[in-house]
Amino acid sequence: MSHRIGPDANDDMLPEYDFTQGVRGKHHQAYKAGTNVVFLDPDVAAAFADSTSVNQALRLLLKLAKESVPARRPNNRMQRTRPAQATKPRR
Numbered sequence: 001m002s003h004r005i006g007p008d009a010n011d012d013m014l015p016e017y018d019f020t021q022g023v024r025g026k027h028h029q030a031y032k033a034g035t036n037v038v039f040l041d042p043d044v045a046a047a048f049a050d051s052t053s054v055n056q057a058l059r060l061l062l063k064l065a066k067e068s069v070p071a072r073r074p075n076n077r078m079q080r081t082r083p084a085q086a087t088k089p090r091r
Helices: 028-032 051-068
Strands: none
Touching: none
8 A cells, every 4th residue: 555645635734834843752751641731812821921930820829719718518418319209289
């Protein structure tokens, strides 16, 4: 089986794309390790100089949220295991 290499009418790649310096699998290990990629809206990104400052702001937000919201207390009420039986009205 031979693969044709060259321009294709259905190809989304434009001629100005240059991958000659590309490295295959460059981010594979980070992706495999579970690194999250988050895209910030431009107005939010403009407020931060780098990823360190974004992480600091998010950690502060988490800390403030934990301090301002009381911890959940366990619900000790009895839970129904079956739906209630419908009763007929008395005449």
